[in-house]
Amino acid sequence: MAAVRHRRGDVVAKAVEVLDTYGLADLTMRRLASELDVRPSALYHHFTNKQYLLAAVADELLERSLKPVEDGPWDARLTAAATGLRESLLAWRDGAELVATVHAFGLGAEKVDDHVAVTLEDSGLNEALRRVVTRTVLHYVFGHATAEQTHLQAASAGALESGDDMSWGAGQEFTAGLALVVDGVRARVSTLA
Amino acid sequence: MAAVRHRRGDVVAKAVEVLDTYGLADLTMRRLASELDVRPSALYHHFTNKQYLLAAVADELLERSLKPVEDGPWDARLTAAATGLRESLLAWRDGAELVATVHAFGLGAEKVDDHVAVTLEDSGLNEALRRVVTRTVLHYVFGHATAEQTHLQAASAGALESGDDMSWGAGQEFTAGLALVVDGVRARVSTLA
DNA sequence: ACCTGAACACCGTTCAAGT
């Protein structure tokens, strides 16, 4: 049969397409292979296993959608970093779950750490504290976005019980919780002044 | 063959055992069935699908390990609730991931909301804010515990690169990040006085 | 460098039928 012949980048691009169209559960090696008109085993020429493929997909999503944070005071930048990351994750079907998993596994998505960490550079906090803040914010963003996206998909498929949707809207909920964390950071920064 | 005949509770108990011994990836319907000396299809008499089984397992874990928070000022209680939840999740193999997933899907683990929420009852915060705080703390605990547990299993299996382990220890990291959030809450409570 | 063919060892779920 006509050997289609792809490069690693083609495979990642198609994987992003499959993810965004059909969801993470349908992003299987076999499904991806068939979309590329190739046998499943061919994928193992490009990636040692599925985890590495997913890591590459997560990195690609972030590369495409995560914008650098603009200048300003540290608290505005920290808030913008968290908000921008959330929007970036929500921009892709199952983006939050994918990036959070890859990040937790330590195979990719390392750029999100920097994305948040750089906003604290002129906060006056020491490095250990900056790391704690960075991780706390990341856990919050990942947790909130994953729950939001999971909840949405659970509602769209299957029984969508209204009344369970927060009267606020998830965006305002997110902002309010984030402000809580930023205030906690501010309490530490102000003791340095 | 000798029909073994189990009740729903037996199935859940065995599932907890399989989870804690072999991990979430090995908690399959087929594996569980074989441990119970039963055909896979028999499980569908007790649970409509795997999601519901997992929800029951998550509830069972929490039932067995999550202790109520002792009396005291609201901030000490909030801290204790979060710390107790973290310890409860870490007490079981893949406990954090399982409970977080079930919770996000809304099929179980609802008791964790109350576990945290009750500590805020005499904080003076209004209900909307108490909900924000509760969710923020839950996201933080789930995120931190899942990352910690995933990282541990990634390190135990496969390449364990040292130097990547935080110089603090995960417990102190957790405590420091939690204090951040609690300080953020305190900033709101103090404006009420 | 990239792919096929064929296999291995698995999954979740359904459903008619048995006791």
Place this chain on the structure above:
DNA sequence: ACCTGAACACCGTTCAAGT
């Protein structure tokens, strides 16, 4: 009430071999 038997439609991964 609880289980079997048999099937359906899938998984990830390996590996020798082809071009």
